[in-house]
Amino acid sequence: MILLLDQGLPRSTVRFLRDSGITAQHTGDIDLAKASDETILQHAREQGQIVVTLDADFHTRLALSGAAGPSVIRIRLEGLQGQELASLLRAVLDRCRDELNSGAMVAVTGSGIRIRRLPLLRA
DSSP states (O other): OEEEEOTTSOTHHHHHHHHTTOEEEEGGGTTOTTOOHHHHHHHHHHHTEEEEESOTHHHHHHHHHTOOOOOEEEEOOOSOOHHHHHHHHHHHHHHHHHHHHHOEEEEEETTEEEEEESSOOOO
């Protein structure tokens, strides 16, 4: 399991995650800092990564496309420092690992975690 952190999230989070045995990259460190959401999703799909973002557009794109992946974790808490975000992500991975490995959209708020398996069924 490899996490790909989007712009807007602290780069220092990668170091804290790696220190706890979680493989992670930041879009700013792999020439994707200015990439479109679609490019980031495609990169994550090809590399078997899970996108971590503040941006609701990733969930919207997955929902509208009917895609089965990649998994995306949307953090709906602003202002987290690197170590705080790393701790939060470790908790999310502990709770949602199976769903994320199978394809899921996860939203993390101050009141909890919501998981929706991919692909979303269209009515």
